Amino acid sequence: MRYSTILGIESSCDDTAAAIWHKGKILANVVAGQAVHEKYGGVVPELASRAHQSHIVPVTDQALNQANLKIQDVDAIAYTQGPGLIGSLHVGGNFAKGLSLSTGKPLIGVNHLQAHVAALYIETPNPVFPILCLLVSGGHTQLLLVKSYMEMEIVGSTMDDAAGEAFDKGAKMMGLPYPGGPLIDKYAKLGDPLKFKFPEGKVPELHFSFSGIKTSLLYFLRDEKIKDPDFVEMELYHICASYQHSIVDYLLKKTRMAIHKFQPGNIALAGGVSANSQLRKDFLNISKVTGIPALIPAFEYCTDNAAMIAAAGHYLLESGHTTDLGALPFVRMGK
Ligand code: KG4
Ligand code: ZN
Secondary structure (H helix, E strand, C coil): CCCCEEEEEECCCCCEEEEEEECCEEEEEEEECCHHHHHHCCCCHHHHHHHHHHHHHHHHHHHHHHCCCCHHHCCEEEEEEECCCHHHHHHHHHHHHHHHHHHCCCEEEEEHHHHHHHHHHHHCCCCCCCEEEEEECCCCEEEEEEEECCEEEEEEEECCCCHHHHHHHHHHHCCCCCCCHHHHHHHHCCCCCCCCCCCCCCCCCCCECCHHHHHHHHHHHHHHHHHCCCHHHHHHHHHHHHHHHHHHHHHHHHHHHHHHHHCCCEEEEECHHHHCHHHHHHHHHHHHHHCCCEECCCHHHHCCCCHHHHHHHHHHHHCCCCCCCCCCCCCCCCC
């Protein structure tokens, strides 16, 4: 192993993170969130860039301190090259490049979505390929067929909103702060998932659509509030449970179709929405029924983190990739 200690840096959206990967173990995994967006109901890109600038040095220092290392001790610097918010990517990318330039350590730019998949290898270094991975985050919803560590094909993807956006925008309609996914998860535990019905998206094959379900929540709340202005307050737990149930059911219906089609060796969850307790529980049930082992990352590796960036960096470096100082960030999938 040429690259046994890797510093990972993540700044694609609204979390500033740094982590140390060492021979397959995570020695430090530091994440600074950005409360500044809460009151806006979504991430404000310019505020995110500024918060990354103030967080990135202390977060990296903290990761090195926790791992008991100096910057000279790392073998390479991995950072999120994209996709993400352009300003946020620039902050992490330029910081990583500065570190690489001043220390002479190799640099590796990582695709954030591939890194969500690499998060699986932290706890399962020897999975059974191909892995069928349901990647569900605030920006993406995809079914990926992972053929080897960093080789993957998108076999299904959302045509409009991501699953995380459906959670967050739904939460906003109910008057909950951003990001609403974890709150819907929390309140759903206290409600009846079958009390209300929200129709699933109608797109073919393994693709997804969440705009319909979101719009149906919007009109449902509007109509009910006309009848009773306190409707959301009174029924919050049931609305959360039913809305979550509709999203999770839809995600898993498509996942079952993909399992049938590809007969994978492992099935896996990745991305922030995989922290959802209903999704995790039902996903394990699918594993039980099909007999295909499920890989579900620990919470800290599901939501955005730099441990997954360092892990992805390791696999890319070992297969001969490095990134030069002139590399630009990319905003969308596929460079
Ligand atoms: O992967 P991630 O941290 O960031 C992106 O790359 O987008 O995902 C963030 C998304 C947000 O939409 C958030 O609401 C959602 O993950 N999320 C959840 C839960 N925890 C985070 N959604 C539903 N249930 C949760 N427990
Ligand atoms: Zn993410």
